[in-house]
Amino acid sequence: MTDLSLLDPAREAPDAIDPVVADVMRDEVVFCLPSTPVDAIAKLMADNLLTEVPVLIDRRPVGYVASGDIVEQFVEGRVQVAGSDVVRPQPTDVLARDVLRHPPLLADEGARLGEVVATMRAQGRTMALVMHEDTHPVGMLTVWEIANHAAAQLRRGGAADG
Amino acid sequence: MADLANLMAPLGGECSPADRIADILDDLRAEHPIPLAVTSDEEIVGTIGLEAVIPALGPGLDTARVRDLMRPAPLLDGGQTPLHAAAALVAAGSNALLVTAPAGGPFSRRTEPVGRLCEAQILAEIGRNVVDKAPMKILRGWRDMGFNVPISPCQRNCPIKQDIATYVDYVSQGRYVDSWMVIHETNPFPSMLGRLCNHPCETDCKRGWDPGEDPVTIKSIKRFSTDFAWKQGLWIDYKIGPDRRQRIAVVGGGPAGLTAALDLRVQGYEVVVYEREAKVGGLLSTSIPPFRFDHKQLQWELDMILATGIEVRTSANVGVDDGDVKLTDLLDEYDAVFVSIGMMKGRILPVPGSDAKNVIDAMTFLRQVSYDRMPDNLQVGMRVVCVGGGAIATDAVQSSIKLGAKEVWMCAIEPEDRLPAFGNELHEAREIGLRMRTGIIVKEILVDDSGQVTGVAFAPLHEPQFDELSGKIIFSSVKEIEGAERVVVPCDYVIFASGQIMEGAGDPLPLTPRGLVAADRGGHTGVPRLFCGGDCVQGPSFIVDAVGWGHRVARSIREYLGEDMEADDGRLYQTIVERTDDHRLSENFARTEPPILEAAQRYDMSEVEQSWSDREAIVQAIRCFQCDSVHHYDSEVCVLCGACDDVCPEKAIDVVVFGEDRERSSGGDTMVCATSGGDPATGGYAGEIYINYDRCTNCRICEDHCPVNCITFERVRFVDDIMRVAEMPELRELIPVAAG
Numbered sequence: 036m037t038d039l040s041l042l043d044p045a046r047e048a049p050d051a052i053d054p055v056v057a058d059v060m061r062d063e064v065v066f067c068l069p070s071t072p073v074d075a076i077a078k079l080m081a082d083n084l085l086t087e088v089p090v091l092i093d094r095r096p097v098g099y100v101a102s103g104d105i106v107e108q109f110v111e112g113r114v115q116v117a118g119s120d121v122v123r124p125q126p127t128d129v130l131a132r133d134v135l136r137h138p139p140l141l142a143d144e145g146a147r148l149g150e151v152v153a154t155m156r157a158q159g160r161t162m163a164l165v166m167h168e169d170t171h172p173v174g175m176l177t178v179w180e181i182a183n184h185a186a187a188q189l190r191r192g193g194a195a196d197g
Numbered sequence: 198m199a200d201l202a203n204l205m206a207p208l209g210g211e212c213s214p215a216d217r218i219a220d221i222l223d224d225l226r227a228e229h230p231i232p233l234a235v236t237s238d239e240e241i242v243g244t245i246g247l248e249a250v251i252p253a254l255g256p257g258l259d260t261a262r263v264r265d266l267m268r269p270a271p272l273l274d275g276g277q278t279p280l281h282a283a284a285a286l287v288a289a290g291s292n293a294l295l296v297t298a299p300a301g302g303p304f305s306r307r308t309e310p311v312g313r314l315c316e317a318q319i320l321a322e323i324g325r326n327v328v329d330k331a332p333m334k335i336l337r338g339w340r341d342m343g344f345n346v347p348i349s350p351c352q353r354n355c356p357i358k359q360d361i362a363t364y365v366d367y368v369s370q371g372r373y374v375d376s377w378m379v380i381h382e383t384n385p386f387p388s389m390l391g392r393l394c395n396h397p398c399e400t401d402c403k404r405g406w407d408p409g410e411d412p413v414t415i416k417s418i419k420r421f422s423t424d425f426a427w428k429q430g431l432w433i434d435y436k437i438g439p440d441r442r443q444r445i446a447v448v449g450g451g452p453a454g455l456t457a458a459l460d461l462r463v464q465g466y467e468v469v470v471y472e473r474e475a476k477v478g479g480l481l482s483t484s485i486p487p488f489r490f491d492h493k494q495l496q497w498e499l500d501m502i503l504a505t506g507i508e509v510r511t512s513a514n515v516g517v518d519d520g521d522v523k524l525t526d527l528l529d530e531y532d533a534v535f536v537s538i539g540m541m542k543g544r545i546l547p548v549p550g551s552d553a554k555n556v557i558d559a560m561t562f563l564r565q566v567s568y569d570r571m572p573d574n575l576q577v578g579m580r581v582v583c584v585g586g587g588a589i590a591t592d593a594v595q596s597s598i599k600l601g602a603k604e605v606w607m608c609a610i611e612p613e614d615r616l617p618a619f620g621n622e623l624h625e626a627r628e629i630g631l632r633m634r635t636g637i638i639v640k641e642i643l644v645d646d647s648g649q650v651t652g653v654a655f656a657p658l659h660e661p662q663f664d665e666l667s668g669k670i671i672f673s674s675v676k677e678i679e680g681a682e683r684v685v686v687p688c689d690y691v692i693f694a695s696g697q698i699m700e701g702a703g704d705p706l707p708l709t710p711r712g713l714v715a716a717d718r719g720g721h722t723g724v725p726r727l728f729c730g731g732d733c734v735q736g737p738s739f740i741v742d743a744v745g746w747g748h749r750v751a752r753s754i755r756e757y758l759g760e761d762m763e764a765d766d767g768r769l770y771q772t773i774v775e776r777t778d779d780h781r782l783s784e785n786f787a788r789t790e791p792p793i794l795e796a797a798q799r800y801d802m803s804e805v806e807q808s809w810s811d812r813e814a815i816v817q818a819i820r821c822f823q824c825d826s827v828h829h830y831d832s833e834v835c836v837l838c839g840a841c842d843d844v845c846p847e848k849a850i851d852v853v854v855f856g857e858d859r860e861r862s863s864g865g866d867t868m869v870c871a872t873s874g875g876d877p878a879t880g881g882y883a884g885e886i887y888i889n890y891d892r893c894t895n896c897r898i899c900e901d902h903c904p905v906n907c908i909t910f911e912r913v914r915f916v917d918d919i920m921r922v923a924e925m926p927e928l929r930e931l932i933p934v935a936a937g
Contacts, residue, residue, distance in 0.1 A: 064335040068775075070370050071333070075776070078324025079333060081317055084230050086248070086292075093375040094335065094771075095922070102316050103292075109323055110284045116322055156251050167769050171918050173337050179229065182250045185258055186222050 052188070056151055057144035059184050060165045060174035066091045069132035073105045074114055076131060080105075084179055087162040089139055090131050094171045096164055098137035108134065141166050144173055152181055201282055202275035204322060205296040205312030206231045212245065213237065214264035218253040221263065225250070230317035232293045234310070235267045241310055243267035244293040270295050275311065279322045282314055292316040336772040349824035350891075351398035351415060356745035357383045361398055362825035363914060365418050366778060369818035371811075374431065374922060376422040381433055381920060384419075384744060385459055385502055386452060388427070388494035389481055391420025392806060395619075395739045403822050403894060411788035413821045420791070420806075421814040427494050432925040435505045436918060438465030438766050443758055446471060446531040448515045448524070448702060451479020452740050453537035453731030455502050456747025457754070462505045463919050464755060465766075469531075470507060471522060473514035477503070479539055480732075481740065483567045484560060484589070486596045487802040497925070504926075517703040524702050528726050533754045536706065536714065537731040537746065540697035546584070550642030551693075555650040559585065559593040559694035566596050575690055577601030582653045582686050584608055584639050585694030586616040593692045595626045599800055606686050608634045610658060611670055621790070625805060628796040636660075637684050638677065642691055652687040699733045711736075720750030721757075728754055769918040777826040777910045779897060783819045822894045826910040830870035830886055834907035837872055837884045841899035841908060849892035850899060854884035864889055 065083045067076050067090055076088050086102040108114045114127045142151040142163040151163050155176075165174040210233040212221045224233055225247045232246035245267040253261035271289040273282055275296045285294055293315040297308040351361040360379050367376035380387045394416050399405070402412030443466050447454045450472035458468045476482050477499055481490075503509060515522045515538070527534045543558025545551050555574050565572045575581075581602045583594045586609025597605045607626075609616055613635045616623065627633070637655035645651050662674035699712060705724050707715040713734055720728040730746035732738055756762065792807045799805055809817070828850075842852040848862055870886040900908045 062337050066333050066335060068333075068370070068372070070372075071776075072327075074323050075327045076324075077320040078327045081321035081324055084317070086316070091335075092372060093378055094773075094916070102320055103287075105323065106283045106316060106319060107287055109280065109319070110287050114323055116279055116325070152251060152254055156255055161248055161251065167918065170921050171769055171771065172335060173769065173771070178248045178250060179226075181254070182222065182226055182229075182247050185250060185254065186226060189219055189222065189258065 053147050053149045054184070055144065056142050056146050056148055056163075056165050056176055057174070059148050059180050060144070060176045061180055062174050064089065064091075064164070064172045064175055066172070067100065067131050068092065069097065069130065069135065071131045072127045073100070073108055073129045073131065073134060074127050076100050077102075077105050077114075085162060085175075085177060087160065087177075089162070089164045089172065089175075090135055091172065096139040096141060096166075096172060098135040099139045099162070099164075100131050100134055101136060104134040104136070139164055141169075142176060143169065148176075148181075148184065151176060200276050200278060201273060201296045201314055202298070202312070204279065204318050205275070205314045206318070207312050208234060208310060209313075210234065211236050212263055214242065214262065214267065216263045217259055218249060218261045218263065218266070219258040221245075222250070222258065231313050231315055232268075234270070234295070234313060235263055241270060241295055244270045244291070244295075244313065244315075246292065246315065248292075268292065272297050272308070272310065273314075274298075274308065279319050283319050286316060286319070333775045334773075336774070338770055338772070350401040350403055351413075352825070354397045354401040356397070356739075356741050357748060359383055359398070360825070360914065361415055362821060362823050363912065364422065365413060365415060365818045365821040366823055366912075368418050368422055369778060369780065369815055369821070371815065373422050373425040374429070376418075377426040377431070378433070378920060378922060380419055380422060382916075383748065385456055386481065386495075386498050386740065386744065387419050387423040388498055389452075389485075389490055390741055390744070391416060391423050392490050393485065394419075394741050397741075403824050404820055414788055414790060414817045417791045417809065418814060418818055421809050423494065424808045427491075427497060430925040432497075432923045433501050434921045434923045435459070435463045435501075436768075436921065437463055437505060438768070440467075441465040441758075441760070443467070443532040444469065444530070445754060446527045446534045447537065448527070448534065449479060449537040449539060449731070449733075450474075450477035450509060450511075451537060451539050451731065452481060452743040453539075453747040453750070454479065454535065455499070455507075456744045457535050457537070457730070457751040458507050458747075459502045459505060460748060460751035461754060462507050464760070466758075468507045470509045471513045471515050471527075472509060472511045473516075475511050477509055477511065479537075480541070480743075483564045484541070484592075486563060486566055486592050486599075488595065488599065488799070488805050489592070491804055515702045516700070521703075524706060524727075525704065528705075528724075531726070532758055533726050533728060535720065535750055535754060536702055536727065536729045537733065537743075537750075538699065538702055539732045539743075540699045540737055542698050542700050543589075543693065544696040544698050545693045546639060546695050548639055548641055550644045550650070553642055553644045553650050553691075554648055555689060556642055556691045556693065559583070559589045559692050560697060562593055562692050563589070563596065566600070571600065575600060575602070578603045579690045580604040580606075580688040581690045581692060582606045582608055582688040583692040583694055584653070585696075586611050586618055586635070587694060588618050588622065589697075590692075590694035591618040591622045591626055593694050594631050595622075595629070597690075597692070598626070598629050598631065599802055602690070604632070604688075605630065606632050606634060606688065608637055608639065608653065608655060608686060610636065610638050610661065610675055612636055612660065615663060615668075615670070617669070625793065625799070629799050634684060634686060638675065639695075640683060643685065650689055650691055652685050653691055655684040655686065657681045657684060697732075697737050718749065719753040720746070721753060726757075728757075771916050771918075773912075773914045773916060775912055775914075777823050777895070777912050778819075779910075780819045780821065780823060780895070781897060783821070786816050786820055788820065789813065789817065823910075823912075824890065824893070824895065825912055826895050827890075827913065828869050828886075828888050828893075828899070829909045829911050830872070831907040831909075832870050832872045834905050835870060835872045835886070836905055837886075838904060840902045840904060841886075844898050844902045846896065846898060847892040847894055849889045849894075851887040851889075852884060853887065864892075 140163045163176040167173040210228040229247045232244040235243040249266040268291045271285045295310040296312040298311040300309040301307040364376040364379040396416040399412040405412035543560030581597045641654040643652040656677045714729040716729040720730040730750040839852040
């Protein structure tokens with residue numbers, strides 16, 4: 036017998052409930068190099084609402100820097116906060132490579148969002164780098180994009196389970 | 198350092214431990230990155246931020262409760278510093294705290310929470326005074342970045358428009374592989390051009406514009422990156438586009454032909470290369486002696502090209518003789534044909550005695566050396582005269598010395614200081630015994646009764662004139678000194694390095710009166726489906742010019758075959774915005790050249806020029822001004838004070854405030870910022886900032902003096918996903934460059 040629920044015009048397509056990452060991701064990659072000082076990374080994080088920043092060599096991901104590690108460097112006195120708009124502090128000697136964590140969490144742009152969020156949850160991560168054909172990063176999936184998608188789902192009354 | 202009271206966000210968003218995440222999701226998003234305070238019985242018991250969404254999605258947003266996901270919220274007095282706040286966060290394992298203030302009157306010991314402070318605010322404080330604060334982003338697609346992107350003088354002068362400032366900068370940062378990849382974007386032969394390029398880029402390097410300064414050693418930096426990639430065993434896999442079902446024949450496997458073949462292959466065309474030699478590479482593998490480059494690296498680069506699926510038919514001459522492949526057949530068989538046959542035949546001047554047995558042209562001489570063979574009739578201990586003073590002559594005389602000639606003379610019509618050969622190569626040759634006679638013209642090859650060469654007779658010349666632009670000799674000004682005694686140089690062997698000629702590929706190749714192929718700069722010949730380029734069109738030129746021809750003609754062929762040049766074809770196009778380094782200390786370093794082998798070690802075919810150490814390469818790379826850097830003014834911060842304009846030592850900046858009627862002095866027309874602080878008519882200000890990038894040297898004095906810290910320097914690059922770095926497979930050696 037025909038399942039009448041399948042004929043419900045309001046029923047959402049599977050792609051709307053669990054879309055591919057490329058449809059949800061942030062369409063830019065904020066990154067740093069292994070040689071980037073951590074105070075510059077702190078600014079990147081603050082400006083772009085990130086708690087993890089991928090470290091790339093050219094466009095190849097080699098790891099990531101977590102905000103907690105920069106805060107720790109600050110507590111231990113390796114990063115200075117001083118100066119003013121006209122007197123700048125000395126640049127820090129602590130570079131991304133000194134606090135580099137790896138491996139970076141990579142997600143294919145065609146992967147399902149639910150699957151990637153489950154991996155992020157299992158690994159305690161807040162950012163996945165979205166890759167094109169396993170070669171080039173093309174976007175980022177952060178808490179912000181996930182929350183926005185979940186909020187949209189809630190508004191539509193759909194399941195927001197990951 | 199600011200205190201916490203100035204950094205914190207006021208109390209506001211709240212929730213209860215019993216709330217479901219679904220209920221507070223909108224509040225979390227609205228407050229992000231500041232967390233909500235979790236209150237219970239009017240007491241704040243913790244905080245919860247947007248990051249809780251990820252664990253909440255496990256059980257479901259409708260199920261997960263705040264109490265399960267909230268974090269502790271340590272309290273800290275508002276008079277404390279961000280350092281204290283950071284320590285409190287680390288100690289509590291939290292990412293937010295509550296800022297307190299005294300409450301209950303002047304003598305009260307009681308405090309109460311007045312604000313929230315999270316990790317993001319501390320990070321912003323750490324990054325507040327970062328000088329290099331330009332965004333580092335990869336953006337999908339091609340975007341209008343809102344400001345102009347300058348082309349550096351070196352790039353402007355390069356026939357293949359290499360992104361020189363970028364690859365030099367990457368070496369200065371230790372990013373050698375990145376540097377090598379950037380080089381490969383337009384240059385499939387960096388190991389050769391890193392050694393043999395005539396480097397027009399260095400001619401116009403802005404570092405060299407300064408009195409007492411020399412240009413950056415761009416060519417050798419390219420060699421360094423390539424040497425590094427070679428030693429690391431790296432390889433480039435090219436991504437081949439969808440099959441276009443169109444076939445293209447390339448006649449001549451030299452630098453022009455192979456560059457075009459590669460460009461066309463990666464776009465999905467089927468390419469077949471016809472090469473008359475037993476090996477590909479053209480002039481690279483048959484006319485340049487082994488001591489000038491590393492054969493294995495050339496093999497590596499050729500294999501990277503051929504591994505894309507280009508078919509090569511060696512020992513297949515396209516010409517008019519029996520057994521030759523006919524050009525007309527190729528035009529019938531293929532959708533397009535690219536003829537890049539070069540000028541591979543040497544010319545022997547028709548003077549008396551030039552048909553003697555021991556007279557050879559330099560191209561034939563070098564070709565035989567390239568196959569690891571002793572040139573025809575040359576024997577150890579012979580005395581050799583080379584007629585000509587160019588780069589080919591220099592290679593021929595050095596090869597003669599290395600092959601055991603007892604006495605080698607270079608005889609040229611130009612004066613010694615105007616010889617067309619590169620200065621250092623001549624110097625190298627003289628160090629190992631080359632002798633020179635200049636200002637003379639060959640008149641006769643002297644031959645004895647048995648037909649053996651005994652010497653060459655030359656006539657002395659008046660001082661000739663030179664073309665100011667090209668530096669080449671004006672042949673009409675070459676005049677013999679009447680009545681002067683002839684100069685005879687005794688010898689047993691004569692090499693003519695007096696020009697090259699093209700061997701035609703037959704009809705319907707259109708020719709000019711000079712014997713070159715008639716084609717425009719894009720390689721169009723007027724014959725349907727037939728394109729030509731390289732030395733056979735331009736005349737003898739440099740390797741980099743040939744590579745440039747290859748790129749141009751490949752584009753012409755793609756257009757001719759009806760390809761939509763704007764279609765993305767599934768490729769990934771990206772824009773990279775990144776900070777550029779501060780290279781102000783570079784003035785402490787002088788230009789140096791790579792070391793060469795001691796003269797005593799240069800009597801065999803070992804490569805003469807040696808590679809740099811990491812340190813030397815980095816030192817040379819940081820001499821680059823990075824003329825591809827763009828000023829980025831944060832127009833929301835800039836107050837148009839004009840401090841940058843005032844302090845610029847190069848007068849490259851013009852800050853124009855509307856209403857001041859101030860004349861621009863920079864002469865530049867690149868507007869980088871239009872700022873408006875309100876309607877000038879009502880007391881506001883508005884204006885624009887212009888940069889003349891031809892003057893700017895990226896000294897960054899403007900950045901230092903900006904009172905509102907709104908200037909940054911960044912680079913914008915447009916890239917695609919055609920290349921992918923990989924490990925080197927075993928070299929194929931199917932078509933070996935070195936025959937020995």
